[in-house]
Amino acid sequence: MKILLDKVNVAGINSLDVYRANGGYASVEKALRKMTPAEIIEEVKKSGLRGRGGAGFPTGMKWSFLDKKSGRPRYLVVNADESEPGTFKDRYLMEHIPHLLIEGIIASCFALESNLAFIYVRGEFKWIINILWKAIGEARDAGLLGKNILGTGFDLDIVVHPGGGAYICGEETALLESLEGKRGNPRLKPPFPAVVGLYGMPTVVNNVESIAAVPWIVLNSGDAYSKIGTPKSAGTKLISACGNINKPGVYEIELGLPVEEFIFSDEWCGGIANGKRMKAVVAGGSSVPILPTELILKTANGEKRLMSYESLQDGGFLTGTMLGSGGFIVYDENQCIVRNTWNFTRFYHHESCGQCSPCREGTGWMERILHKLENGHGSMSDIELLWDVQKKIEGNTICPLGDAAAWPVASAIRHFRDEFEWHVTNPKEAMERNFGIREKIEVAV
Amino acid sequence: MIKVTIDGIEIEVEDGTTIMNAARKVGGKIVPPAMCYYSTLKGSGGKCRACLVKVAQGSAKDPRPMPKLVASCSTAAQDGMVVQNITSQEVLDVRRGIVEMLLVNHPLDCPVCDQAGECELQNFAFDHGLQRTRSEFPRREFDIIDIGPHIKLHMTRCILCYRCTMVADQLTDQRVHGVLWRGEKSEISTYIQKAIENDFSGNMIDVCPVGALTDRHFRFRNRVWFLAPFDAHRHCTKCSGKAVVWLRGEEIYRVTGRKDEYGEVKDFICNECRWDHFSKTDWIIEGPRKFEGWSVINANKYDKETVELPEHLYSKLDNKKWETFEGVT
Missing domain, CATH: 3.10.20.740 (Ubiquitin-like (UB roll))
Structure with missing residues (x-):
């Protein structure tokens, strides 16, 4: 069952005419002409749609927190600052079917009674900004944006704002700061954006994928959406699969699909590339805990692991992981977990905003320890130290970037401690081994 | 309530x-x-x-x-x-971790730092920190620069508390410095070498918890624990005129705002009071300044008979215990 990518293969779907000919913008007409804002919010609540940006917070509930009583202007901000290593689903969606996002924004803004929406696009997605501008222009010319949409008296404008290339600006309050033209530092919460958000006004910040799911819910009712997937994780989810698999790419799956089927079925990832064995999986983008093969396919209780929020979380951080933003990275037996962890930590070190001390200092410290271990200069006490440093970061920072930096390190040590120890006890091999590249050199020769 | x-x-x-x-x-x-x-x-x-x-x-x-x-x-x-x-215990453990994190990139050059003795990081580390650092990596390095005629910036010592940018935002007419870059590389700086010239810029030195912003007129002239602080005031048209003058003998070495027990200044003073009046006749001296915070400034200068301090501070200030290191935890 496909909801978001159903029509993605239709030729010319990124133009308004083809999109409308394929049933596009029907939800806008239904929402604006036949429904009230409260009804749409009720449908979204019933649908059980959860935020697709990573945290999985119910979208309908987030919308109902929006302060409408004070009469201040309300804003919808679409978070398209997708920069998590391993996640590339929003990029695919916006690039191929931009009108779906715009349709979702119109329906959502009508529900939120907001007359201005912002799309905060990652700065590196320059060509996508052009695609969005073109699509917004087409929609405006067709009377779907601007003043008095479809003659219903509802006004809406969309502003596309390119980010400056900072991962931290994907955190909702840092995004708002950045949108206001300030330094992208996360704000202290509370107050939450639903009360004091962009320019001090009530604001809803949603992921691209969450907003893109709204048109289907408006057209087919929330109950229909909640029947897809599992009871706690309704609907479909875009998974961006990459790593050592035969068919990397963006797939739309029904939540509740077994992980084993997702990796090995030809319909999805198509198994491990080059006939290798699977070693580990990062199930939801670089910030979620990495799991070894035996724990990703089956939970600690021996149940089948499913692609859903609750099944992946089964076992907590000891034996579980998170669905996160859907960046599914598969590692085969040749990959070095220490090197991979160092790579992730280097990313978080580079992207930490530097506002609060545990994250600013701790990410750099972890990166240096990991670099030392990876290159065969480490000692056993460094592993203990690394564990201690990540524990001091986790949960003690302003925003979740600290947690995101600590979890991959914690899980790598928890599940692949032997590999860290191997790097300590075999420093020469650790220095010599150059994972991945060596094979390619041999092939070339 | x-x-x-x-x-x-x-x-x-x-x-x-x-x-x-x-x-x-x-x-x-x-x-x-x-x-x-x-x-x-x-x-x-x-x-x-x-x-x-x-x-x-x-x-x-x-x-x-x-x-x-x-x-x-x-x-x-x-x-x-x-x-x-x-x-x-959880809180104390985490706090120990925070001290360690703050010191990972701190140069620990306390012996040559002007802030030593009145440094909040020093006190914090002394109360909660470890004896040794577990970090063995090079610390971040920056050039020492003059930001304006009065202030020296040692970026290496900065813990990025953002207090000085808030002083500039809220006290002075225009902020010309801020935080550049991000993460570990972020630094306090003026953009393209602008000078901080403002009537209240001196307060940035007072609010700095560490020795990152120091007074160019006072640098290396004396250690703070050799100076005796006195509450003093003068008639000033720009500010409240309530300050602390730091004397050694009859000479005023520096003038600062009045820090309370939490190291906070309630009445900010202007640059004229701070740097233009080093003669004792300019000031009306009220009496010795009581530092209630736990700091080396209290040591050797005041004792139980002359200055009243909160009870828990005495044990640490007891000179005998200092000699035998019993009171040091």
């Missing part, structure tokens, strides 16, 4: 008070340390994470504990809230 319990001590505070300010009302050892929070600067706090406390009970209505440690300087107290600060 709401009732909050902090480390078993119940106190009534006004609605909307932060946990930090409620604890400060009680006073004493249960006050969480603060490296970035500054009560007179709007929007400060939440950054250093030194003041993290455990909320064992959210409120009378919702008695669930909060899942994470919270920053006491930016979390509003609720009616019936139960807070654990020094009674929670």
